[in-house]
Amino acid sequence: MEIISGGVTAAQGFLAAGIASGIKKSGRDMAMLYSSVPCRAAGTFTTNIVKAAPVLWDRRIVHEKGIAQACVMNSGIANACTGEEGIRACRQIAGEAGLALGIPSDYVLTASTGVIGRQLPVDIMKKGIRDMVPLLSDSEAAGTAAATAIMTTDTKKKEIAVNLTLGGRKITIGGMSKGAGMIHPKMCTMLAFITTDAAVSQPMLQKALSASVEESFNMISVDGDTSTNDTCILLANGLAGNSEITEEDSDFQAFCEGLDFVTRWLARHMAADGEGATALLEAKVIGAESRAQAKVLAKSIITSNLVKTAIAGHDANWGRVLCAMGYSGASFDPEKVDLYFESAAGKIKIIGDGVDTGYSEEEATKILSEKEITVTADIKMGQESATAWGCDLTHGYISINADYRS
Amino acid sequence: MEIISGGVTAAQGFLAAGIASGIKKSGRDMAMLYSSVPCRAAGTFTTNIVKAAPVLWDRRIVHEKGIAQACVMNSGIANACTGEEGIRACRQIAGEAGLALGIPSDYVLTASTGVIGRQLPVDIMKKGIRDMVPLLSDSEAAGTAAATAIMTTDTKKKEIAVNLTLGGRKITIGGMSKGAGMIHPKMCTMLAFITTDAAVSQPMLQKALSASVEESFNMISVDGDTSTNDTCILLANGLAGNSEITEEDSDFQAFCEGLDFVTRWLARHMAADGEGATALLEAKVIGAESRAQAKVLAKSIITSNLVKTAIAGHDANWGRVLCAMGYSGASFDPEKVDLYFESAAGKIKIIGDGVDTGYSEEEATKILSEKEITVTADIKMGQESATAWGCDLTHGYISINADYRS
Numbered sequence: 151m152e153i154i155s156g157g158v159t160a161a162q163g164f165l166a167a168g169i170a171s172g173i174k175k176s177g178r179d180m181a182m183l184y185s186s187v188p189c190r191a192a193g194t195f196t197t198n199i200v201k202a203a204p205v206l207w208d209r210r211i212v213h214e215k216g217i218a219q220a221c222v223m224n225s226g227i228a229n230a231c232t233g234e235e236g237i238r239a240c241r242q243i244a245g246e247a248g249l250a251l252g253i254p255s256d257y258v259l260t261a262s263t264g265v266i267g268r269q270l271p272v273d274i275m276k277k278g279i280r281d282m283v284p285l286l287s288d289s290e291a292a293g294t295a296a297a298t299a300i301m302t303t304d305t306k307k308k309e310i311a312v313n314l315t316l317g318g319r320k321i322t323i324g325g326m327s328k329g330a331g332m333i334h335p336k337m338c339t340m341l342a343f344i345t346t347d348a349a350v351s352q353p354m355l356q357k358a359l360s361a362s363v364e365e366s367f368n369m370i371s372v373d374g375d376t377s378t379n380d381t382c383i384l385l386a387n388g389l390a391g392n393s394e395i396t397e398e399d400s401d402f403q404a405f406c407e408g409l410d411f412v413t414r415w416l417a418r419h420m421a422a423d424g425e426g427a428t429a430l431l432e433a434k435v436i437g438a439e440s441r442a443q444a445k446v447l448a449k450s451i452i453t454s455n456l457v458k459t460a461i462a463g464h465d466a467n468w469g470r471v472l473c474a475m476g477y478s479g480a481s482f483d484p485e486k487v488d489l490y491f492e493s494a495a496g497k498i499k500i501i502g503d504g505v506d507t508g509y510s511e512e513e514a515t516k517i518l519s520e521k522e523i524t525v526t527a528d529i530k531m532g533q534e535s536a537t538a539w540g541c542d543l544t545h546g547y548i549s550i551n552a553d554y555r556s
Numbered sequence: 557m558e559i560i561s562g563g564v565t566a567a568q569g570f571l572a573a574g575i576a577s578g579i580k581k582s583g584r585d586m587a588m589l590y591s592s593v594p595c596r597a598a599g600t601f602t603t604n605i606v607k608a609a610p611v612l613w614d615r616r617i618v619h620e621k622g623i624a625q626a627c628v629m630n631s632g633i634a635n636a637c638t639g640e641e642g643i644r645a646c647r648q649i650a651g652e653a654g655l656a657l658g659i660p661s662d663y664v665l666t667a668s669t670g671v672i673g674r675q676l677p678v679d680i681m682k683k684g685i686r687d688m689v690p691l692l693s694d695s696e697a698a699g700t701a702a703a704t705a706i707m708t709t710d711t712k713k714k715e716i717a718v719n720l721t722l723g724g725r726k727i728t729i730g731g732m733s734k735g736a737g738m739i740h741p742k743m744c745t746m747l748a749f750i751t752t753d754a755a756v757s758q759p760m761l762q763k764a765l766s767a768s769v770e771e772s773f774n775m776i777s778v779d780g781d782t783s784t785n786d787t788c789i790l791l792a793n794g795l796a797g798n799s800e801i802t803e804e805d806s807d808f809q810a811f812c813e814g815l816d817f818v819t820r821w822l823a824r825h826m827a828a829d830g831e832g833a834t835a836l837l838e839a840k841v842i843g844a845e846s847r848a849q850a851k852v853l854a855k856s857i858i859t860s861n862l863v864k865t866a867i868a869g870h871d872a873n874w875g876r877v878l879c880a881m882g883y884s885g886a887s888f889d890p891e892k893v894d895l896y897f898e899s900a901a902g903k904i905k906i907i908g909d910g911v912d913t914g915y916s917e918e919e920a921t922k923i924l925s926e927k928e929i930t931v932t933a934d935i936k937m938g939q940e941s942a943t944a945w946g947c948d949l950t951h952g953y954i955s956i957n958a959d960y961r962s
Contacts, residue, residue: 197883198879198882198883199881199882199883199887199888199890200878200879200881200882200890201882228875230875230879231875231878231890231907231910231911231912232911233891233909233910233911265873265875266873266874266875266876266878266879267874267875267878267907267911267912268912378875378878378879378882455861455953455957456957459953459954459957459958460957460958462954462958463957463958465958467671467672468672468673469634469636469637469671469672469673469784470672472606472637472672472673472784473604473606473636473672473784475605475606476604476605476606476607476784477603477604477605481605482605484605484606484637485639501637501673503639504637504639505637505638505639505673506637506673506674543954544954544958545951545954545955547861547865547954548865548868548949548950548951548953548954549951551861551862551865551866551869552865552866552868552869552871552950
């Protein structure tokens with residue numbers, strides 16, 4: 151596997167565009183993704199009972215037919231809690247895109263992110279669709295235009311692509327995502343799009359995506375709030391010419407490995423770019439009896455407001471880590487826990503068998519002042535482990551969210 | 557029932573003291589509560605797997621014997637994650653207090669709050685105990701000294717007392733508590749002490765307390781972090797001379813009514829004085845099928861960081877309320893929900909049947925700029941309801957917690 155430059159346009163046959171249509175006061179706010187041939191489509195969506203209209207629209211397409219060829223995305227308005235009018239907007243957007251692209255409207259996915267409760271400006275978006283079609287390009291710049299158009303409070307675009315070989319054929323997997331706030335995915339997080347030119351049957355595509363999302367997007371949190379719009383779409387157009395993957399063979403394993411790299415990379419970068427974040431917080435739980443136990447504990451650490459504020463203050467307040475593990479719902483013996491803090495500045499053992507090792511506070515502060523911090527808890531019960539990603543909780547998060555709509 | 561002035565010393569036979577012993581850099585940090593006769597003792601404690609030493613100490617006393625006569629409290633150090641040495645500290649503190657007060661050491665409860673992982677300075681505390689015994693008084697001022705000595709990041713002391721009549725006898729229930737951070741009680745919250753001169757059998761006392769805590773301390777959250785030290789103690793010394801309550805009769809109902817008032821008052825004031833808070837956030841869910849459903853939904857609203865920051869910004873960002881209900885785990889139909897915002901400045905219907913009513917943003921902002929905000933969600937499924945209390949999430953919370961230990 152080789153990391154290459156680019157994102158959703160890196161795989162053969164995928165074109166993209168991103169423009170400023172006028173939904174937001176300024177900046178790009180609409181994107182389009184298009185494949186020159188129909189794709190097998192897999193998707194995972196929010197488990198929030200309150201599901202945005204585009205989630206309902208896409209879920210039907212992915213689960214009933216599993217075929218798609220284009221996706222229209224917008225930022226600024228989430229099209230959630232918008233009732234019948236919201237669904238009608240999806241239908242009109244897909245219809246306009248289908249017409250402009252010459253494909254069936256039920257091959258067109260939609261995705262939205264932004265303020266909940268407002269209706270989409272459908273006329274503005276229809277014009278935006280017509281404006282984007284002639285701009286569609288397989289260039290890296292076009293992929294980047296799309297990746298920036300889906301950003302809300304993100305400070306950095308998130309794009310990644312890899313090459314790998316399946317049965318002698320080079321295939322590419324590329325992806326983009328946006329995150330920043332309302333990030334506590336419970337199926338997949340808010341807007342991630344992954345494209346590949348590999349030939350994979352729809353059931354195997356969905357299987358690969360569902361497993362991959364469990365270990366990537368579902369292991370991050372910015373603020374504990376599971377969004378109404380969480381959507382992760384994986385499109386495979388088969389143009390790489392590999393023999394189609396239809397079972398769990400070595401090609402499937404290789405494909406999953408590439409996909410896992412892409413989803414983890416995107417997830418990790420979403421956590422690092424959480425609203426107001428100054429540091430990525432990685433929690434590793436090792437020595438667990440089961441993966442499930444390790445995951446619950448790791449997620450509880452990165453979700454705790456008190457752990458997150460301690461990281462913001464470069465403060466080795468390890469009691470908060472143990473406290474967060476303690477209320478997670480997973481069982482363990484606090485008096486057996488070893489805890490380590492680690493970063494580019496070094497690694498330090500903070501507690502051994504549940505009590506303070508007498509570590510140097512100065513050294514700990516230095517380690518916690520880096521941009522990427524890893525907290526490792528060894529619970530000494532078995533061989534399983536899990537990793538979760540979050541970020542610190544800062545004044546920036548409050549500033550961004552206390553007046554998001556104005 | 558009549559609200560009277562005072563707190564834990566309001567009921568007959570209860571004495572208290574609070575001093576600055578030197579555990580903290582400045583201010584009161586040790587308190588003592590003492591009854592002139594042994595009391596029936598009930599208690600509820602944290603469900604966090606990581607339980608502080610005083611929680612283990614008190615739980616044994618309350619559950620094995622149900623009798624106590626004194627309690628020694630300190631702020632500054634939580635005596636959590638302190639292993640065997642932490643338990644030994646409890647034993648030494650109780651021993652010293654028993655000696656100084658002339659009572660058995662297993663009649664002495666202990667309670668601690670503050671930084672996790674540090675050992676208590678036992679010698680300083682033993683001296684503090686000897687200093688406090690001559691200061692013990694049933695005056696209101698002595699109760700207040702104790703109530704201020706248990707504070708950490710609290711900005712206001714929390715004391716309340718009520719009188720009521722049981723079988724022709726006037727009885728009193730008084731209480732104090734501390735809160736502010738690491739507040740998301742899962743059995744009872746960090747340090748609440750309630751005293752009464754009513755005669756109540758231990759099983760009925762525990763029954764009354766457990767039920768009361770469910771509807772008060774277990775319905776508040778400041779930051780979603782369930783503490784290692786959560787403790788609520790109820791002591792009844794019987795000095796009021798009422799005939800002992802031993803069954804669920806009308807006297808028990810009257811006692812519970814008074815107790816519920818005290819626990820809710822304390823819980824509500826703890827939420828309002830959450831770290832950095834500028835507003836109390838009350839969430840009422842009505843029209844629910846069951847109490848359990850209503851409670852899960854109400855707690856999810858007041859726990860959401862995004863709802864809390866919107867309140868901080870006086871922003872009627874109602875989509876976040878619906879989103880938090882949606883990921884709570886309780887089922888409901890988002891398209892049937894009516895939502896109201898209410899405060900001293902008025903009441904406004906924000907959404908009807910899941911969609912925007914076209915309310916005035918100006919009016920909503922005015923309502924959300926008050927010190928106490930109520931969000932009411934009518935889910936139109938039945939007759940049950942529940943209320944939960946939280947607070948806004950502000951820059952103050954970050955400042956307090958990013959560098960708590962220094």
